[in-house]
Amino acid sequence: MKAKDLRSKDAAELNKELMDLLKAQFSLRMQKATQQLTNTTQLNTVRRDIARVRTLLQERANAK
Numbered sequence: 430m431k432a433k434d435l436r437s438k439d440a441a442e443l444n445k446e447l448m449d450l451l452k453a454q455f456s457l458r459m460q461k462a463t464q465q466l467t468n469t470t471q472l473n474t475v476r477r478d479i480a481r482v483r484t485l486l487q488e489r490a491n492a493k
Contacts, residue, residue: 430478435485447482450475 435443454475460466 430481432481432485435481440486440489443482443486447479447486450479450482454479 435446438446454472457466457472457475461469461472466472
């Protein structure tokens with residue numbers, strides 16, 4: 430997910446995206462704990478996507 434794509438979304442869409450990413454992160458963590466996760470780089474990717482979304486939400490909150 431690119432930051433450029435996220436910038437075109439409004440706050441409601443970003444919050445929905447954040448919730449989806451957090452659910453995905455939880456699911457990946459559970460898969461890792463039960464040793465069912467084969468591609469562990471997905472955890473890093475999702476974690477960074479969460480950071481991107483939170484950064485954009487914070488930027489918009491500070492701009493007001």
